[in-house]
Amino acid sequence: MILFNLKCNHHHIFEVWFKDSQEFEKQKKKDLISCPICDDKKISKSLMTPNLGKKSNKRNQKTINKTLINKISKYKKIVEENFEYVGDKFTEEAKKMKYGEVDERAIYGEADLKQAKELVDEDIDFQPLPWPSDKKTN
Secondary structure, X not given: OEEEEEEEOOOOEEEEEEOOHHHHXXXXXXXXXXXXXXXXXXXXXXXXXXXXXXXXXXXXXXXXXXXXXXXXXXXXXXXXXXXXXEEOOHHHHHHHHHXXXXXXXXXXEOOXXXXXXXXXXXXXXXXXXXXXXOOOOO
């Protein structure tokens, strides 16, 4: 993505993100770009300063990864402490709750892709969890 400073014939300057320079030119030729202030479609590039980043963002990425891992760990702990683990019976239990066969309660467990599609087809809300299963497989 690239950020351009654009200017209309009325000298309004505004910023727009594009995939690349070719995308800007393509949209400009089709009159798809207009000034957000006056709706003028005669647009040109304005002076821009380059956005030069650090040589490497490895340190930054490590911080982001640690933060994400910590948040997922906290989320996992909340789920494990407040939801009932139903294991492989997750799909079955979710359907029973949907159709009033058992009282609704917070559950989590295991479901394969086929089972997840069944839940979607039956309009049963669920959310995949952002961590791998603790289930042992041989």
